[in-house]
Amino acid sequence: MSDWTIDRAVTELLDRETDRRDGGRITDEWPGLDLPTAYEVQDALLQRKVADGEKLVGVKLGLTSRAKQQRMGIDSPLTAWLTDAMVLPEGVPVPMDELIHPRIEPEIVFVMGERLEGPGVTAATALAAVRSVHAGFEVIDSRFTDFKFTLPDVVADNASSSRFVVSGTGLPPEGLDLALEACLLGIDGEITDSATGAAVQGHPAEALALAANSLGARGIAIEPGWIVLTGGLTDAVFVEPGREISAEFTHLGTLRVVGA
Ligand code: OOG
Ligand code: MG
Numbered sequence: 001m002s003d004w005t006i007d008r009a010v011t012e013l014l015d016r017e018t019d020r021r022d023g024g025r026i027t028d029e030w031p032g033l034d035l036p037t038a039y040e041v042q043d044a045l046l047q048r049k050v051a052d053g054e055k056l057v058g059v060k061l062g063l064t065s066r067a068k069q070q071r072m073g074i075d076s077p078l079t080a081w082l083t084d085a086m087v088l089p090e091g092v093p094v095p096m097d098e099l100i101h102p103r104i105e106p107e108i109v110f111v112m113g114e115r116l117e118g119p120g121v122t123a124a125t126a127l128a129a130v131r132s133v134h135a136g137f138e139v140i141d142s143r144f145t146d147f148k149f150t151l152p153d154v155v156a157d158n159a160s161s162s163r164f165v166v167s168g169t170g171l172p173p174e175g176l177d178l179a180l181e182a183c184l185l186g187i188d189g190e191i192t193d194s195a196t197g198a199a200v201q202g203h204p205a206e207a208l209a210l211a212a213n214s215l216g217a218r219g220i221a222i223e224p225g226w227i228v229l230t231g232g233l234t235d236a237v238f239v240e241p242g243r244e245i246s247a248e249f250t251h252l253g254t255l256r257v258v259g260a
Pocket of ligand 2: 232
């Protein structure tokens with residue numbers, strides 16, 4: 001019998017985040033941690049943050065692209081929670097002194113206009129519920145050493161969530177072909193990687209539908225005004241002091257962020 005509980009896992013993960021330290025995988029000590037229980041840990045972690053004054057502002061998808069799945073060694077997408085404390089305004093440097101070992105990845109972001117509740121949500125119905133499409137960056141900061149985890153570990157850890165940037169100006173989804181929307185990732189002015197929106201589940205709206213359907217199975221709807229991060233288009237890159245990371249999109253604009 002393991003002496004781990006949902007509560008203990010939440011406390012351990014929050015302590016690591018506060019103390020800025022990584023550590024071993026929970027599943028090494030709690031091999032019985034299955035996926036449904038891992039989502040219970042994730043939900044309890046959100047409740048703890050909400051009790052501390054944070055507000056739920058949306059949902060993120062993770063491991064929706066092959067680049068991310070291959071790097072992390074997990075081929076199954078997941079969802080996790082976004083709170084207002086994770087918002088990094090455009091132009092503000094990544095606060096390295098608050099984080100453990102941050103990496104950053106470019107993402108296509110939706111702001112929802114209408115409620116979306118699975119099951120049965122298709123990419124077309126999902127896209128029809130979107131108010132605006134934005135360029136985004138996600139800063140991930142796993143509470144596990146070297147970003148080494150199993151699927152239940154990373155689900156419990158709210159999918160490495162740390163900070164995110166959403167471009168101020170969005171575009172209506174109509175008129176955009178998001179499968180073809182390209183993103184050039186740059187480090188200090190040099191293009192190091194690229195992808196199109198098709199990298200995430202064939203189309204970012206497929207990723208949104210996936211989120212709606214998997215949350216729907218847990219009785220949760222995606223609400224109007226929510227921010228939805230559809231998942232890293234490329235592999236993530238390490239943030240370093242003074243390093244400038246850029247994401248140049250075909251129509252969604254260009255985001256730049258620097259490590260402080
Ligand atoms: C897990 C989070 C993955 C994404 O966009 O694929 C993620 C990780 O890579 O640490 O946010
Ligand atoms: Mg991400």
